[in-house]
Structures are given as structure tokens and as C-alpha cells.
Amino acid sequence: MVKVITQDGTPVFRRGQTPGRELIGTLLQNYYHPFHERLAGALDTRPIEIAFDCHSMLPRSPPVRMDAGRPRPLFCLSNRGDRNGKPKTAGGLVTCPPGWLQALARSFQAEFDGEGRVAMNDPFRGGFISVAHYRRRRIPWVQVEINRGFYETENREAGEARLADLRERIFSALTGFWDEVSG
Numbered sequence: 280m281v282k283v284i285t286q287d288g289t290p291v292f293r294r295g296q297t298p299g300r301e302l303i304g305t306l307l308q309n310y311y312h313p314f315h316e317r318l319a320g321a322l323d324t325r326p327i328e329i330a331f332d333c334h335s336m337l338p339r340s341p342p343v344r345m346d347a348g349r350p351r352p353l354f355c356l357s358n359r360g361d362r363n364g365k366p367k368t369a370g371g372l373v374t375c376p377p378g379w380l381q382a383l384a385r386s387f388q389a390e391f392d393g394e395g396r397v398a399m400n401d402p403f404r405g406g407f408i409s410v411a412h413y414r415r416r417r418i419p420w421v422q423v424e425i426n427r428g429f430y431e432t433e434n435r436e437a438g439e440a441r442l443a444d445l446r447e448r449i450f451s452a453l454t455g456f457w458d459e460v461s462g
Contacts, residue, residue: 280311287341315411322416328461329375329419331453332408338428340402349402353395354387355424356380357405364399374405374413374420379460383421386456390448395426425449 281303283291292298298306321327340349358364360373364380373380380399387397409420430437430445 281306286337288343318412319415322412322418327418330412332420332422334422334424335427336424338426346402351402351426352398353391353426353429354397355401355403356384356397357400357403357422359405359410360400362399362401374409376419379419380421382459383456387452390452395429
């Protein structure tokens with residue numbers, strides 16, 4: 280729960296400076312547990328019909344992965360299923376109905392037509408937050424990964440105008456999806 284190595288294999292801490300058990304316990308108590316308690320509280324007390332766990336991903340798979348150097352999609356939408364959003368095995372867990380994930384992918388693809396690929400469960404299938412909170416309340420969860428190459432420059436900077444445009448378009452894709460599945 281305390282990251283000690285980045286996704287590209289770079290250590291977060293200098294040798295010998297990794298936090299000890301006591302500091303990790305303090306971090307869990309002050310940040311990790313309150314975050315999940317607030318999230319659970321919101322899910323328990325508000326009329327939430329779907330939840331999104333949003334992240335960014337490197338433009339290419341990092342050297343430490345088996346698919347090193349492989350270009351990544353513009354968006355990866357995940358529900359723990361296969362590349363069509365369906366359970367990987369009979370009776371397998373998915374955190375969002377496959378039809379919903381497919382509709383979300385169509386909506387993102389329409390909004391970002393010609394700018395890149397929208398993938399389902401590739402290269403990521405969804406993580407702890409989605410699974411844990413889906414299991415607890417059965418409210419659908421989707422992990423959304425956005426390719427950093429879409430909004431960052433080579434200096435890892437992102438212009439405010441570009442980010443504002445991206446936020447608007449993502450919101451448009453989400454509302455288009457929701458209009459389709461909830462109507």
C-alpha cells in the first residue's frame with residue numbers, strides 16, 4: 280500500500296530509506312483507511328448508480344513489463360473481464376455489466392474518433408478499489424486509464440487549455456454513455 284517502485288521500475292526511495300512498519304502504519308491510519316471509509320460512506324448514503332476509478336497510464340508499456348515498448352490505447356476501460364468486457368471464466372467476476380462497458384467504449388470512441396484506440400481490459404483489467412467496493416455494494420465500477428501521451432508534452436507538462444478540453448470531452452463521453460444505458 281506504500282509504493283516503493285514506480286511502474287517503470289524506478290525506486291521511489293533511496294537505498295535504506297524505505298519507510299518502516301511504524302511509518303507505514305501511520306500512513307495507513309491517516310490516509311488509506313479514511314479514504315476507503317469515506318468512499319464506502321458515500322456509496323452507502325448517496326444514490327450512486329455507477330462509479331469510476333480514474334488513472335493515467337504511460338504512453339508505452341514500461342521496460343519492466345512483458346509487453347515492453349508496446350503503444351498503449353488512448354483509453355483503457357476495465358471491469359476485470361476480457362477484451363469485450365465479459366467475464367474471463369464462467370461465473371467470473373466483472374465489476375460492471377459487459378453491455379455497459381461496451382456502451383462506454385463506444386461513447387469514448389465516438390467522442391475521440393480518429394485520435395486513438397479505446398480498449399477494454401487491455402492493458403489493465405481493473406484494480407483493488409473497483410473490486411473491493413463492487414463486492415461490498417454491487418454498484419458497478421469501471422477503472423478508466425487515460426494515456427498521458429494524449430495530454431502531456433515530452434517534458435511531462437500539460438497545458439491548462441488542453442486539460443480543460445479533455446475534461447469536457449470525457450464528460451461528454453460519460454454523459455453520452457449514461458444517456459444510452461439509463462434511458
